Amino acid sequence: MAPIVLYSTRRTPAGRAVELTAKMIGIELDVQYIDLAKKENMTEEYLKMNPMHTVPTVNDNGVPLYDSHAIIIYLVQKYAKDDTLYPAKDLVKQANINAMLHFESGVLFARLRWILEPVFYWGQTEVPQEKIDSVHKAYDLLEATLKTSGTDYLVGRTITLADISVSTSLCTLNALFPADASKYPLVLAYLKRLEQTMPHYQEINTDRANEALQLYNQKLGKYGSSCMRRIQAVIFGNLDSSSGTTPTSVAMLEMQLKSAIVRLSPTMY
The missing domain is CATH 3.40.30.10 (Glutaredoxin)
Structure with a gap:
């Protein structure tokens, strides 16, 4: 096969x-x-x-x-040779794993996409503080979850699909906006534990999260260039009259850019 x-x-x-x-x-x-x-x-x-x-x-x-x-x-x-990662008969544990999968999708990844998509595809040069604050709120939730768990992992005493899924978005968020060790000791200890125990974690998670960080920094620098500033000036009608830009052409360009943003925005779930 x-x-x-x-x-x-x-x-x-x-x-x-x-x-x-x-x-x-x-x-x-x-x-x-x-x-x-x-x-x-x-x-x-x-x-x-x-x-x-x-x-x-x-x-x-x-x-x-x-x-x-x-x-x-x-x-x-x-x-899988056994059901350790996603128990077939323990419905309570399975439900708790499902809850963390939804947390990864609806909280962690949602915040990551909310931050990265405008930078990567919309030409945003700064990340609003409210978005950064939302990441810290996500850390708050995860810190509380780990405290309630009372174990090394999110659901039970061994790695499950909850840990695998959560680790991916969490690792990237932490690369971009490092969690404060004084506020989130359990979150950081959890990430370290996964890096030490999960096969190929460094290669697949840590290294690629750092790639995302590098691209993020590159995009912020690129969009700060004079070329992007000129495009932004066109959108907001700030070019001088010698540029030949009219209100009509500004409106048309803005529509074209918005259309391009919709077409280029990635969808990753």
Whole structure:
């Protein structure tokens, strides 16, 4: 049987969760990184597999699946040698894992995307303080969760899919906005513990989170260039009359830029 094909990008937390899960259960993936900027997620072939045009998507010998949380549950239930990562019969533990998967998607990743998408694709030069504050609120929630857990991991005494999924977005958020050790000792100890115990964590999580940080810093510098300032000046009608820019052309350009933003914004779940 051919390896499961994973379509993803290197830096997306969602795709990294699938890669980490595969490593944990010992299955091989044929990883194919696609270029969202080139709209490789909008091809006819890709849309047949995933009409949501998100990443990651997997193709398990003709069976396409999308959404990282659905994928990692599927992989464990079908291919894992035991149910440690996602218990089949312990419904309470399973429900608690599901809750943390929703936390990763609705809180951690949502905040990450809220911050990165405008910088990567909209030309934003600064991150509003309210967005940074929202990251710290997420750390507050996770610190409280770890305290309530009373164990080394989010749900029980061993690594589960909750830890795999949460670790990906958390690792990237912490690279961009480091958690204060005095406020979030449990969060930082948790990340360190995962790095030491989860196979290939450094390669798949830490290194790629640092890649995201590097790209983030590059984008902020790029958008601060005179070229971007000129574009922003056009949008807000601040060019002098010698530029030949009219109110009509400004409005048209603004519409074109907004349209481009919608087309280029990545979708990663």
